[in-house]
Amino acid sequence: MNPPTRPDLVLLDFDAWANDRLFDACRPLDDQALDQMFEMGLGSIRKSLIHNLGAMIGWTGVLKKIEDPFAGMKDGAAHSIEEIRADQSSASIEFQAAVLDGRFDDTMSRERDGKKFVFTRGGICAHVMTHSMHHRAQCLNMLRHLGVDDLPQSSVFQWMNEFPPAT
Numbered sequence: 775m776n777p778p779t780r781p782d783l784v785l786l787d788f789d790a791w792a793n794d795r796l797f798d799a800c801r802p803l804d805d806q807a808l809d810q811m812f813e814m815g816l817g818s819i820r821k822s823l824i825h826n827l828g829a830m831i832g833w834t835g836v837l838k839k840i841e842d843p844f845a846g847m848k849d850g851a852a853h854s855i856e857e858i859r860a861d862q863s864s865a866s867i868e869f870q871a872a873v874l875d876g877r878f879d880d881t882m883s884r885e886r887d888g889k890k891f892v893f894t895r896g897g898i899c900a901h902v903m904t905h906s907m908h909h910r911a912q913c914l915n916m917l918r919h920l921g922v923d924d925l926p927q928s929s930v931f932q933w934m935n936e937f938p939p940a941t
Contacts, residue, residue, distance in 0.1 A: 789903050819913050831868075843884070
């Protein structure tokens with residue numbers, strides 16, 4: 775159910791929980807609804823979900839110092855919600871392992887468009903989690919525009935209330 779596990783995994787546990795709720799909300803949608811274009815974000819729910827997945831895979835590659843870490847984002851195939859969910863679950867496990875494979879203040883560099891960038895492991899973790907939250911919020915708005923009334927819980931506050939600490 776994605777309860778909190780360790781203090782250094784709080785954002786990762788929350789992200790998995792919020793993604794699962796979003797996938798549950800998207801499961802009843804047909805392809806037309808998943809691909810309906812909106813004037814926000816990447817335009818559709820499916821594109822947003824695939825983008826989030828690709829970003830997590832790409833940043834995992836940066837953490838692992840893979841040559842072309844974002845090559846996986848170039849896959850334009852339309853995937854079902856359950857395929858995206860399964861891939862996101864696997865990507866989350868790999869991302870977590872990569873984040874924990876060193877110290878949060880470790881640095882790594884990446885070159886993009888001829889410019890070199892240097893990041894910390896903790897900064898990459900924070901970026902991927904907030905990036906995911908940003909696009910999940912856009913998906914929630916798209917669901918609302920599609921007439922979905924029972925929008926999934928998606929905030930850290932709601933997650934904490936679902937899994938209160940033992941007292």
